[in-house]
Amino acid sequence: MAVVEAGSQFASRQAGDRSGRAMTVLIGCAILLVVMMMASLTVGASGTSLFQALMAWASGEPIELRERVILFDIRAPRTLLGALVGASLAVSGAVMQGLFRNPLADPGLVGVSAGAGLGAILAIVLGGLLPPALAVLTGMYTVPVAAFVGGWLSTILLYRVATRKGRTSVAVMLLAGIALGALTGAVAGLMVYIADDNQLRDLTFWGLGSLAGATWAKLMVAGPLIVLALAATPFLARGLDALTLGEATAGHLGIPVQRMKNIAILTVACATGASVAVSGGIGFVGIVVPHLLRLSVGPSHRYLLPISALLGAAFLLGADMISRTIVAPSELPIGIVTATIGGPFFLYVLLRNRSLLDM
Amino acid sequence: MRIRMLTGVAALLTSALSTSAFAEDRVLSIGGSITEIVYALGEQDRLIARDTTSSFPSSVADLPDVGYMRALSPEGVLSVDPTLIIAEEGSGPLETIQVLESANIPFITIPDGFDRQAVATKIQAVAQALGVPEKGAELAAEIDAQLAALDTSVDAPARVMFILSTQGGRIMASGTNTAADGIIALAGGTNAVVGFEGYKPLTDEAVTLAAPDVIVMMSRDGDHATEDADLWAHPAISTTPAAQTQSVVRINGLLLLGFGPRTPEAATALHSALYDEG
Incomplete structure (x- = not known):
C-alpha cells in the first residue's frame, strides 16, 4: 500500500504540482460548458429564442407548436448529444494517448472509428438488402446500429489479436489497428464502387459528420453508453499516470496493468462506437483538446480526463453552433468546422509551445 | 406603423378565409425539377425557399437555400417557416422528415422516373400538392404533347x-x-x-x-x-x-x-x- 502511495506521489511530482491551476481550469471549463449549452439552446437558423419562449411561457401564453418543436425536439437533443459526443471524443483521445504513451493516438488508431465507419458505410450501401424483418427492427437507425456493431467487433478483434497469455501488447494493438484500418479502407472503397450516386452523397455527408440527425431516440440509445464510459474514466486516471513510467514500473507500483488496459479499451470502444454511430466522422477533437489541456494543466490524468470531457463538450457545441448558423438555413458538416478551427489553432499553439510538447 | 398593422389584420383575415384553398401557404420546394414545375405552373409566388439543386430559372437564386436535398437540417427548414414542403423522391434524411411531421408541416414526396410518362406524373403530383390539379392536368398534357410530337425517328440511332x-x-x-x-x-x-x-x-x-x-x-x-x-x-x-x-x-x-x-x-x-x- 505504501508503495502505491509513493507511486502516485511520484507520478504527480513528475507532472509538477499544478493542482491549483488545474482546479481553476476545471471550474473555468465547467462554466464554459454551461454557457455553451445555454447558447446552443438559443442559437439556431430560426429566430426562436429559449429565453423569449420561457418568458412567454411564464406569462401564461401557450408556446407555439413550431417553437416547441425547435426547442425541445431539435435543439435540446442536439445540445445534449453534442455535449456527450464532444466529451467522449476528447476523453477517448486522452485515454488512448495515455494508454499508448503516444501523442498521436486517438480512437482512429485502435480501429474503433474505422470499424464503426465501415459498419455505417455497409449499412448505407447495402441497407436495402437487409432481410425485411431486421430492417423493420432497426428502421431508420440501421446506420447508427451498424456503426456501433462495427466499432465493437473491430475492437474485440484487435484485442484478441494483441492479447497473448493474458497480456495485451499495446504495440501489437497499434499495428493491428493500422492493418485493420487499411482493410476497412479497402472494403469502404468497394462499397463506394458499388454505391449509386445518391448513396455516394450520403457517404460523403456521413464522413464529414453532423449532429443534425439528433433526436431523443438517438440520445436514449447513445447517451447511456457514453455516460457509462465517461463515468469509468476517473478510475483510470491513477493507472494511466503510473503507465507513463512504463508497464513494468506501473506493475511494480501495484497498478493492475492488464485490468486497467481492459477497462481503458472497453471505455474507448464504448464511447467512440456510440459517438461515431450517432454523429458520423467528427475528426480532430480527440487530438486537439487533450493536447491543449496538457499544456495548461500538465499531464496528470486526474485532471486531464475530466477537463478534457468538459472542454471537448464545449468545443463541439461551439463548432456545432457555427455549423448550423454560418450558411443558414443550410448547414455545414461539423467535421469541416472542427478541422478548420482546430487545425490552424492547434498549429499556432504547437509553434508557441514546441519545447513543452515532448511528452 | 398603422398601415402595417392593417395589412397584418387583412392578411390574418384572408388566411383564415382561405386555409382550405392553400392560397396563402408558404411552399418550400426541394429538388431542381420540382422547383421548375412550380414555376411552370405559375405558382412561383408561393415559394419561400428552395434547396441547393434548384437552380432554374435564375430568379430562384433569390430564395433562401436550405441545403442539399439529402442532407436537410430540421431547424434550417423550420426557420424559413414553410406550411407545405414538396420534395423530390430521395430527399431527407428521415430524421428531418419526422421532426417536420411532428411540427405538423405536410411533407409531400414526388415520385421520380425517367421516361415520358414520369414527366406527366411528376407535374400532376406537384400540382396536386399545390392544390391546383386543373393547371397540373393542363401543363402535363401540354408537355406530354410536346414529348409525343418529338420526331426522333432516325435510320441509325447513334x-x-x-x-x-x-x-x-x-x-x-x-x-x-x-x-x-x-x-x-x-x-x-x-x-x-x-x-x-x-x-x-x-x-x-x-x-x-x-x-x-x-x-x-x-x-x-x-x-x-x-x-x-x-x-x-x-x-x-x-x-x-x-x-x-x-x-x-x-x-x-x-x-x-x-x-x-x-x-x-x-x-x-x-x-x-x-x-x-x-
Whole structure:
C-alpha cells in the first residue's frame, strides 16, 4: 500500500504540482460548458429564442407548436448529444494517448472509428438488402446500429489479436489497428464502387459528420453508453499516470496493468462506437483538446480526463453552433468546422509551445 | 406603423378565409425539377425557399437555400417557416422528415422516373400538392404533347455515352435506369453502356468496347476547349468513333437530367446535337 502511495506521489511530482491551476481550469471549463449549452439552446437558423419562449411561457401564453418543436425536439437533443459526443471524443483521445504513451493516438488508431465507419458505410450501401424483418427492427437507425456493431467487433478483434497469455501488447494493438484500418479502407472503397450516386452523397455527408440527425431516440440509445464510459474514466486516471513510467514500473507500483488496459479499451470502444454511430466522422477533437489541456494543466490524468470531457463538450457545441448558423438555413458538416478551427489553432499553439510538447 | 398593422389584420383575415384553398401557404420546394414545375405552373409566388439543386430559372437564386436535398437540417427548414414542403423522391434524411411531421408541416414526396410518362406524373403530383390539379392536368398534357410530337425517328440511332465525370482520368459513365439513359432514349439515341444500372466508373477497355459515336456531358463554367482536348487525349476515349469525329455534346445538367417541364427542350436539343450536325 505504501508503495502505491509513493507511486502516485511520484507520478504527480513528475507532472509538477499544478493542482491549483488545474482546479481553476476545471471550474473555468465547467462554466464554459454551461454557457455553451445555454447558447446552443438559443442559437439556431430560426429566430426562436429559449429565453423569449420561457418568458412567454411564464406569462401564461401557450408556446407555439413550431417553437416547441425547435426547442425541445431539435435543439435540446442536439445540445445534449453534442455535449456527450464532444466529451467522449476528447476523453477517448486522452485515454488512448495515455494508454499508448503516444501523442498521436486517438480512437482512429485502435480501429474503433474505422470499424464503426465501415459498419455505417455497409449499412448505407447495402441497407436495402437487409432481410425485411431486421430492417423493420432497426428502421431508420440501421446506420447508427451498424456503426456501433462495427466499432465493437473491430475492437474485440484487435484485442484478441494483441492479447497473448493474458497480456495485451499495446504495440501489437497499434499495428493491428493500422492493418485493420487499411482493410476497412479497402472494403469502404468497394462499397463506394458499388454505391449509386445518391448513396455516394450520403457517404460523403456521413464522413464529414453532423449532429443534425439528433433526436431523443438517438440520445436514449447513445447517451447511456457514453455516460457509462465517461463515468469509468476517473478510475483510470491513477493507472494511466503510473503507465507513463512504463508497464513494468506501473506493475511494480501495484497498478493492475492488464485490468486497467481492459477497462481503458472497453471505455474507448464504448464511447467512440456510440459517438461515431450517432454523429458520423467528427475528426480532430480527440487530438486537439487533450493536447491543449496538457499544456495548461500538465499531464496528470486526474485532471486531464475530466477537463478534457468538459472542454471537448464545449468545443463541439461551439463548432456545432457555427455549423448550423454560418450558411443558414443550410448547414455545414461539423467535421469541416472542427478541422478548420482546430487545425490552424492547434498549429499556432504547437509553434508557441514546441519545447513543452515532448511528452 | 398603422398601415402595417392593417395589412397584418387583412392578411390574418384572408388566411383564415382561405386555409382550405392553400392560397396563402408558404411552399418550400426541394429538388431542381420540382422547383421548375412550380414555376411552370405559375405558382412561383408561393415559394419561400428552395434547396441547393434548384437552380432554374435564375430568379430562384433569390430564395433562401436550405441545403442539399439529402442532407436537410430540421431547424434550417423550420426557420424559413414553410406550411407545405414538396420534395423530390430521395430527399431527407428521415430524421428531418419526422421532426417536420411532428411540427405538423405536410411533407409531400414526388415520385421520380425517367421516361415520358414520369414527366406527366411528376407535374400532376406537384400540382396536386399545390392544390391546383386543373393547371397540373393542363401543363402535363401540354408537355406530354410536346414529348409525343418529338420526331426522333432516325435510320441509325447513334450510340451515346453519357459521362458524369472524368475525375483523375477515370471515366464515370451512365448505365441503364438513370436520367441520362432516359433522355438519350427520348432524344432517339441508344445508350452505349448497358451492362449495369446507375453511374459507375468504366475501365478503359469497357470504354473502347462501348464504342460510342457521341459523348454527352454536363456543361459547367470554364474552358470547354481545354476540357475537350483532355477528353480526346484520354487513351480509352481516343479509340472511340466519337473521338474520330470529335463529337461531344454538353448540356446543362438540370436541363438534361431534370425530367421536368424542360425535358422536351432537352430532348430536342440533344436530338439535334446528335443528328443535325453529325
